[in-house]
Amino acid sequence: xxxxxxxxxxxxxxxxxxxxxxxxxxxxxxxxxxxxxxxxxxxxxxxxxxxxxxxxxxxxxxxxxxxxxxxxxxxxxxxxxxxxxxxxxxxxxxxxxxxxxxxxxxxxxxxxxxxxxxxxxxxxxxxxxxxxxxxxxxxxxxx
Numbered sequence: 438x439x440x441x442x443x444x445x446x447x448x449x450x451x452x453x454x455x456x457x458x459x460x461x462x463x464x465x466x467x468x469x470x471x472x473x474x475x476x477x478x479x480x481x482x483x484x485x486x487x488x489x490x491x492x493x494x495x496x497x498x499x500x501x502x503x504x505x506x507x508x509x510x511x512x513x514x515x516x517x518x519x520x521x522x523x524x525x526x527x528x529x530x531x532x533x534x535x536x537x538x539x540x541x542x543x544x545x546x547x548x549x550x551x552x553x554x555x556x557x558x559x560x561x562x563x564x565x566x567x568x569x570x571x572x573x574x575x576x577x578x579x580x
Contacts, residue, residue: 469522469527469529469530469531470518470522470531471531471532471542471543472531472532472537472542472554472558473531473532473533473534473536473537474531475534476555476558476559477515477519479559479562480515480558480559480562481511481512481515483559483562483565483566484511484562484565485508485511486566486569487562487565487566487568487569488504488507488508488511490566490569490570490573491504491569491572491573492504493573494569494572494573494576494577495576537551537554538551541554542554
């Protein structure tokens with residue numbers, strides 16, 4: 438303590454203030470991804486559908502293990518976050534389809550309409566299924 442402070446305290450000239458209020462430092466846990474569960478289900482369905490199409494088109498015992506690994510990766514990629522959203526302390530819930538249809542979703546670039554958000558989420562999985570179908574048809578025609 439500096440000698441100036443010590444002198445102020447000793448002379449009684451120090452100003453006494455109230456103790457600051459306790460500040461709550463806990464961060465609210467929001468482990469929700471903001472989209473309805475149905476969109477995630479459709480995404481998983483498209484990815485697994487692609488594997489089903491390709492696995493059926495090129496059925497070979499050698500592909501059994503890689504296909505099983507891909508299925509495990511997809512299930513883990515969507516299953517772990519699904520479990521994570523249900524952990525204790527998470528008070529948030531995903532939007533229902535009705536809420537999603539009326540409000541859309543807020544992104545870092547602004548609010549997206551439900552149609553636009555659905556297209557943005559499902560475009561890659563749907564294109565992957567279409568690509569798998571195209572490859573399967575081409576392989577069937579060639580052989």
